[in-house]
Amino acid sequence: MTEKPTIAILGGTGKEGRGLALRWASNGYQVIIGSRQEEKALGVADELNQILGKDLILGMENSQAASQADINVLTVMASAHEPAVKSLKDALRGKILVDATARIKFPNPKPPEPPSAARLAQDVLGYEVQVVAAFQNIPASSLQDLKKDLDSDVLVCADQREAADQVSELIRGAGMNAYYVGDLDMAVTLEGITAVLVYLNKYNDIKHASIKIVGS
């Protein structure tokens, strides 16, 4: 792509969605906040534009947002994951869906069993949609604080490497490192890491815990 893709954040009115929207909009991407209720999407877009000091973000009903975007990111609550995926099947045809879902229950999460949420989404959507798992382990609070550089890394899973590479470019465009770690079956571990982060914050002298990849 020579031009930057348009990104829709579906179910994007929560903390994670807002944080990603701010990061991409402030890095020159066209961003659409999607919600089941158009009015709510418009309200959040307005709020975020005030933070940015410019009218950069649009608000739309989810399926309208999906059909206007090149790449879609799903940031709904875990309980809304299955109905959201089913209802957006037509609007997502031919596109990439980035699934940020981690199915963990507060306050005492356990690692979810396989298959991963992203694998379940891929099964529902079929291969006309390319599902990519990412962002499970990025604290929303860190995303929302635009003055702060992001030091956490994003692990990316997808059955099609090419879709993972496109999403990895977007991740770098939001100021983070992206690492491809295999197919959608691997994403259940990304969900488990979200539970690990809950306990890292609870039991250790650390806030907004996340992970960074090290090596040589």
Place this chain on the structure above:
Amino acid sequence: MTEKPTIAILGGTGKEGRGLALRWASNGYQVIIGSRQEEKALGVADELNQILGKDLILGMENSQAASQADINVLTVMASAHEPAVKSLKDALRGKILVDATARIKFPNPKPPEPPSAARLAQDVLGYEVQVVAAFQNIPASSLQDLKKDLDSDVLVCADQREAADQVSELIRGAGMNAYYVGDLDMAVTLEGITAVLVYLNKYNDIKHASIKIVGS
């Protein structure tokens, strides 16, 4: 403990066991390498003592090593995990067992299903043994290179926090950070991370990948 505990590394003749033995022995701990075959344990102890330039490490048959140690670390291959745990039940009574097992299959690992290997060990051993999961995500090659500081962090799971704290002290004694992340059910995610590390090395421009905890 005012005196440093004696550590036995059971099934400790492989890369991970050797690496841990070197780190602890070079930091002043009494270390025993255990193996099903006493001769093999003696041979590896001899090899490691030559690297250290001092006779610091002993070699013994596994159950003898376990009964002489304060804290035991199990570093067998995944396929040997269940028989090793069963055969060491008596020797481990009243002690802590650190289980480093990650049940992944090369070359294309998948995240293992719950329950974790450490949970299975705790079930076999009963609560007369305190099982702690740790070291799943520390590359053996990094441990073995004593000239290199370790920049990867150790995630620790246990049902009894006090056992986790004792093991965390040992981990710091080997030059690494330790973070408690909940009970033994959580350890299946540590096993999954081992699979993630395989793909990090395979698909990205990185060697000996591991994770570091970041936050504020």
